[in-house]
Amino acid sequence: MKKNNINLMKNPSSEQTNPIHFSAQGIVKKFGGIDALNDVSFELRRGEVMGLVGDNGAGKSTLMKAISGAQLCDSGAFFIDGKEVKIDSPHDASSKGIQIVYQDLALCENLDVTANLFLGNEIRYLDNLKIIPRALRPLNHLSMEEQTKEALRKLKVKTITSMRTKIGFLSGGQRQSIAIARAIKSDSTIVLLDEPTAALGVSQTKEVLELVKSLRETNHAVVLISHNLNNIFEVCDRITIMRQGENIGVFDTINTAPDQIVSYITRGK
Amino acid sequence: MLKNMQEKIGYLRETQLGSFIPVLLALIAIWVYFGIVEPVFLSPRNFYFLFMQSAVVGTLAVGVTLVLLMGDIDLSIATVAGVCAAIVAVLSTNMGVSAPIACLVGLGAGALLGGIMGTVIAYFRVPSFVVTLAGLLGFQGLMMKILGIHGAINVRDPFIRGLTTTTLPDSIGLILAAIGIIIFGLTIWKSRRARNAKNLDNELLYLSIIKFVFFSTLVLTATLILNAYRGVPVTIIILLSITGFLGWLTTSTSYGRAIFAVGGNLESARRVGISIEYMRISAFALVGFMAAVGGIIGASRYASVSFNAFAGGPLLLEAIGAAVIGGTSLFGGRGSVWNAILGALVIGSLGNGLDLAGAQAADKLMFSGAILLIAVTLDALTRGGTSRK
Numbered sequence: 001m002k003k004n005n006i007n008l009m010k011n012p013s014s015e016q017t018n019p020i021h022f023s024a025q026g027i028v029k030k031f032g033g034i035d036a037l038n039d040v041s042f043e044l045r046r047g048e049v050m051g052l053v054g055d056n057g058a059g060k061s062t063l064m065k066a067i068s069g070a071q072l073c074d075s076g077a078f079f080i081d082g083k084e085v086k087i088d089s090p091h092d093a094s095s096k097g098i099q100i101v102y103q104d105l106a107l108c109e110n111l112d113v114t115a116n117l118f119l120g121n122e123i124r125y126l127d128n129l130k131i132i133p134r135a136l137r138p139l140n141h142l143s144m145e146e147q148t149k150e151a152l153r154k155l156k157v158k159t160i161t162s163m164r165t166k167i168g169f170l171s172g173g174q175r176q177s178i179a180i181a182r183a184i185k186s187d188s189t190i191v192l193l194d195e196p197t198a199a200l201g202v203s204q205t206k207e208v209l210e211l212v213k214s215l216r217e218t219n220h221a222v223v224l225i226s227h228n229l230n231n232i233f234e235v236c237d238r239i240t241i242m243r244q245g246e247n248i249g250v251f252d253t254i255n256t257a258p259d260q261i262v263s264y265i266t267r268g269k
Numbered sequence: 270m271l272k273n274m275q276e277k278i279g280y281l282r283e284t285q286l287g288s289f290i291p292v293l294l295a296l297i298a299i300w301v302y303f304g305i306v307e308p309v310f311l312s313p314r315n316f317y318f319l320f321m322q323s324a325v326v327g328t329l330a331v332g333v334t335l336v337l338l339m340g341d342i343d344l345s346i347a348t349v350a351g352v353c354a355a356i357v358a359v360l361s362t363n364m365g366v367s368a369p370i371a372c373l374v375g376l377g378a379g380a381l382l383g384g385i386m387g388t389v390i391a392y393f394r395v396p397s398f399v400v401t402l403a404g405l406l407g408f409q410g411l412m413m414k415i416l417g418i419h420g421a422i423n424v425r426d427p428f429i430r431g432l433t434t435t436t437l438p439d440s441i442g443l444i445l446a447a448i449g450i451i452i453f454g455l456t457i458w459k460s461r462r463a464r465n466a467k468n469l470d471n472e473l474l475y476l477s478i479i480k481f482v483f484f485s486t487l488v489l490t491a492t493l494i495l496n497a498y499r500g501v502p503v504t505i506i507i508l509l510s511i512t513g514f515l516g517w518l519t520t521s522t523s524y525g526r527a528i529f530a531v532g533g534n535l536e537s538a539r540r541v542g543i544s545i546e547y548m549r550i551s552a553f554a555l556v557g558f559m560a561a562v563g564g565i566i567g568a569s570r571y572a573s574v575s576f577n578a579f580a581g582g583p584l585l586l587e588a589i590g591a592a593v594i595g596g597t598s599l600f601g602g603r604g605s606v607w608n609a610i611l612g613a614l615v616i617g618s619l620g621n622g623l624d625l626a627g628a629q630a631a632d633k634l635m636f637s638g639a640i641l642l643i644a645v646t647l648d649a650l651t652r653g654g655t656s657r658k
Contacts, residue, residue, distance in 0.1 A: 091542065106540050108533035110602035111526070119530055120541030122523045135524035138517075146467050162470055 018045040020082075021221050022098075022190050027076035029062055036062045037073065038245040044221040046189060049212060051232040051253070052225045054242035055265055060225050063242070064192050068100040069093035099183035100192040105175055109168035113160060114141075114148040116167055117182050123147070151181045154218070155211055173204025177211055184220060191215060192223045197231055209235050229258045243268050288596045288604075291647065292611045295594070295640070299615065303622035310622055313497035320495070321433060323610075323617030324504050325350075325567045329588035330595070330609035331512050332559025335552050337592055338519065340532040340601025341397035343556050345386065345404030346588055350564035351579030352408050353379045355415040357565055358422040358574040361429060368428035376561045382408065383557020387550035397553075409580045421575035424568050432507070432569040436500035445506070446492040450485045457481055504566055508610070511562065515555075515606045528552065532601030563588075583634075590637065591616050594644040615640065 022044040029037040065071035069087045124137040148163045157177045197205040241264045303310040353375040360371035519525035530538040595612030597604025623633045
């Protein structure tokens with residue numbers, strides 16, 4: 001019945017849009033006696049922003065953790081471009097092009113913008129000299145800085161002028177931009193954003209939402225988790241609603257009113 | 270108002286030059302004061318001894334900076350230095366092992382002891398404070414055992430003694446200084462050109478020039494002063510080379526980035542795939558190695574290894590104090606090995622000057638305490654810039 005629901009609500013113009021890029025099917029995750037995820041299916045296309053909404057404890061974060069490899073699920077399968085893939089660890093996920101931006105952003109405030117963008121993945125000289133351990137090869141500061149500038153330019157982030165500014169001196173919105181820039185670097189195709197606007201003021205929220213829209217142009221598949229329906233309606237193409245560990249439906253933003261979504265979130269219909 | 274000030278100081282401290290300035294001002298103030306009160310303080314002879322006295326503290330301070338950057342601490346550095354010095358002394362004096370080999374064994378022992386403590390910290394998740402405190406106690410005992418009943422071993426080996434008694438001829442000292450200045454200038458110039466070519470923002474031209482002039486004056490003056498007495502000591506060259514290497518390691522390699530990342534945000538470092546365990550073990554091993562270097566320099570300088578010179582004295586606190594006075598944060602993530610040397614000079618100058626002025630040990634301790642308190646307070650006030658809000 002759930003699956004029918006999904007099919008019924010499918011975007012009528014889906015023939016013109018991209019094919020399904022990523023899907024998760026039959027995901028089950030139990031914590032003790034509680035079904036955190038009960039046979040959940042979820043799909044994404046490239047170039048679309050998928051909103052993921054639901055009350056606290058509905059299973060949004062658990063689903064994101066399963067997709068990003070942070071938490072193993074009990075059963076279920078993941079497919080990228082129709083091929084089944086295994087996601088057993090965050091490393092698996094990122095090597096398949098899945099990146100997650102956590103609510104706490106995980107940036108190092110004592111390092112500058114460039115260092116954060118390339119942390120753990122620096123550009124180095126002598127990278128073909130295998131005798132020298134990787135950690136000891138000299139960093140190519142200039143290339144990294146140049147690429148950082150380019151990455152932020154693509155994302156239309158204009159407020160960060162020096163790539164050598166320490167993250168500690170940036171605003172919440174700017175930090176969010178850096179975290180997103182880091183996620184879409186390194187050939188990722190799927191970006192999961194966990195409450196990116198939760199702690200931000202009005203203008204910074206706008207800034208981040210613009211950024212999310214621009215990810216559609218770079219042909220990423222984006223998942224946006226948020227409690228703020230205004231934000232969801234502003235940037236999302238489709239909305240997946242979760243309730244009590246189940247996916248209760250996927251809706252096109254254009255054909256849906258916020259009231260309907262609220263009703264589904266709270267009452268399941 | 271206070272908040273605003275804090276932010277400004279914090280911002281200043283984040284820049285390369287800004288982190289140098291407070292400790293440098295402190296150093297200049299101390300020199301000017303003692304220069305007026307005790308003119309002999311500024312004599313070339315006294316400067317020579319000042320540099321030599323600060324060498325052991327400086328070596329340990331440079332080492333401990335590595336773990337301070339990761340937000341850890343090593344309380345065992347002075348005792349590890351003592352154990353390694355004792356090993357070198359026993360091997361060369363009592364057993365007749367050739368001195369260079371004895372030194373290598375000592376250095377290896379230092380790295381090993383540090384690595385063992387690092388392993389316990391990394392895998393058993395015991396706070397470094399506790400593990401190295403246990404090390405401090407345990408290694409004191411170990412040092413006593415190695416030194417035997419007399420509690421002291423004389424070191425007469427010419428190689429080991431030579432490490433601190435040899436000075437370079439004036440001409441070679443000047444040539445080395447010139448090479449250092451040219452390399453520094455070329456680095457700045459090449460970096461400016463490359464950044465311009467790639468259209469990246471450069472620091473203001475006059476700042477680069479100030480930096481260069483400042484560095485050249487410093488190096489040249491120091492060389493000339495040392496030449497006026499005996500010449501540049503080999504010890505200083507060794508210390509500067511090692512510090513140069515560690516400075517490069519911490520700022521220009523992935524390893525250094527990882528050190529700062531672990532100190533700045535452990536969880537984020539873990540998520541980007543940095544092995545925290547590997548970082549801890551290797552950093553503590555490096556600190557152990559530096560402690561051994563300090564131990565050998567100490568053995569060479571005092572011509573003997575005794576319990577009190579290392580484990581029993583104020584060496585540990587002076588070394589950590591030097592690192593913190595140099596602007597390395599006890600909270601992790603901020604600091605530089607170069608500043609540790611400046612910090613060691615501050616502590617050394619203070620002790621030396623107060624000695625010349627005929628101050629009591631009690632006064633010296635209280636002065637050192639006050640300087641350390643000021644340094645740590647400054648660190649706490651400026652911690653993490655705007656993020657403190």
